[in-house]
Amino acid sequence: MTKNLSFSYSKMGMYKECPQKYKFRYVHLLPEKPKYYFAFGSALHAVMEFIHNPAHTAIPTLPEALNFLDKEWNKTTFEQKGYASAAKELEGYAEGRRIVESYYAQNPALIPPPVSVEMKSTLDIDGLSLISIVDRIDYLGNGRIKILDYKTGKTVQREPDQLYMYQKVAENSPTIKALVQAKDPSIKEVRVAELSFYHLPTLTEMKFDRAPDKEIFEFWQHVLQVADKIRAGKFDPTPGENQCRWCDYRNLCPVFTGKEYTGTERRTRPQTLPPAENPLTNEQDLLSEKIDRLGQLQEEVARLQQDIQTLLEKNHFERHFGKHFKAELTNLEQTDFTDKQRVVNFLREKHLLSKVLAPTKSTVLQLLQDETVSPQIKTQLQSFIQRTKTVRLDVEKLP
Numbered sequence: 535m536t537k538n539l540s541f542s543y544s545k546m547g548m549y550k551e552c553p554q555k556y557k558f559r560y561v562h563l564l565p566e567k568p569k570y571y572f573a574f575g576s577a578l579h580a581v582m583e584f585i586h587n588p589a590h591t592a593i594p595t596l597p598e599a600l601n602f603l604d605k606e607w608n609k610t611t612f613e614q615k616g617y618a619s620a621a622k623e624l625e626g627y628a629e630g631r632r633i634v635e636s637y638y639a640q641n642p643a644l645i646p647p648p649v650s651v652e653m654k655s656t657l658d659i660d661g662l663s664l665i666s667i668v669d670r671i672d673y674l675g676n677g678r679i680k681i682l683d684y685k686t687g688k689t690v691q692r693e694p695d696q697l698y699m700y701q702k703v704a705e706n707s708p709t710i711k712a713l714v715q716a717k718d719p720s721i722k723e724v725r726v727a728e729l730s731f732y733h734l735p736t737l738t739e740m741k742f743d744r745a746p747d748k749e750i751f752e753f754w755q756h757v758l759q760v761a762d763k764i765r766a767g768k769f770d771p772t773p774g775e776n777q778c779r780w781c782d783y784r785n786l787c788p789v790f791t792g793k794e795y796t797g798t799e800r801r802t803r804p805q806t807l808p809p810a811e812n813p814l815t816n817e818q819d820l821l822s823e824k825i826d827r828l829g830q831l832q833e834e835v836a837r838l839q840q841d842i843q844t845l846l847e848k849n850h851f852e853r854h855f856g857k858h859f860k861a862e863l864t865n866l867e868q869t870d871f872t873d874k875q876r877v878v879n880f881l882r883e884k885h886l887l888s889k890v891l892a893p894t895k896s897t898v899l900q901l902l903q904d905e906t907v908s909p910q911i912k913t914q915l916q917s918f919i920q921r922t923k924t925v926r927l928d929v930e931k932l933p
């Protein structure tokens with residue numbers, strides 16, 4: 535009998551992002567580097583679990599919740615969390631406190647005790663051992679439940695397919711059924727009535743109705759197709775600027791090395807990324823970050839220059855002073871020949887070529903000032919010159 539494939543929503547997400555990346559992570563068992571956003575998310579998930587733990591007789595107070603966050607946060611160093619510096623970690627911690635305080639301002643005591651929090655379950659179904667951690671399950675009565683998933687990232691908008699997977703798990707899980715029956719022994723069947731993403735940074739809830747059977751069926755077919763490809767060993771890389779830029783496996787990836795990675799497959803213990811390769815990855819990450827930062831600064835500089843110039847012109851100012859710098863506009867006139875050959879021919883025709891030696895813009899402009907040159911010739915010469923007016927903005931530090 536073939537063993538069930540251990541599967542989860544996040545594994546499916548990684549396979550869809552890049553099958554080769556999935557292979558590095560789950561076949562070669564090479565862990566990724568710590569990511570600060572995962573550490574931040576898991577600290578907040580732990581606090582929410584603490585707040586709504588059904589075993590508590592009452593919701594903990596705000597100081598108790600903040601104290602819990604402190605302990606949770608201090609379990610690891612900033613490097614272990616994946617922050618670039620202790621200062622960045624401190625910013626993350628302050629944001630975590632702000633979120634918990636805002637959550638309490640919304641009065642979590644009004645939320646009835648849930649059926650479960652952070653419930654990890656493994657469901658054997660259709661050849662898969664489906665692992666899921668459902669953040670919160672609320673009981674709505676008559677065997678109906680609400681599944682709630684906390685989000686801590688930047689984006690509020692999400693596709694509901696993760697919740698579809700939870701719906702599939704919840705309605706087939708004997709553990710969830712037992713928990714619901716503990717609340718209401720008359721219940722024969724559990725039915726998901728509501729699905730929701732709860733975005734903690736903005737305290738915004740994105741609710742979805744129960745997914746119709748047809749959608750669940752189609753979603754599940756898609757899950758099974760992905761699982762089939764994994765079983766068949768289809769791990770062709772799908773490089774893309776975004777996913778490769780942040781991928782921890784770039785130094786091992788055939789797309790970048792030109793050769794297949796031959797590390798031992800299916801190790802029993804997780805391996806670490808080869809140490810010799812790591813500094814290169816770090817350097818490349820650093821370089822990418824610096825390029826992005828420089829690009830963003832250049833864009834900001836261009837925007838500021840445009841704003842300053844517009845304001846100076848609107849107010850008819852030539853210059854204006856900040857506390858430490860002054861900005862000044864200078865009108866510039868650029869001259870160019872419309873057709874240089876015609877200028878040369880004209881000067882030859884008028885026997886002026888010897889006078890200018892070489893017909894450059896400055897020598898021709900000198901002719902326009904020359905009192906021995908007739909006004910008619912000057913007018914003709916003027917017609918060969920195109921003048922463009924521009925404005926230059928200079929910003930100087932004040933003494």
Ligand code: SF4
Pocket residue numbers: 552553554555771772773774777778781782783784787788789
């Ligand atoms: S570097 Fe790109 S192509 Fe290679 S594994 Fe990572 S995401 Fe896939």
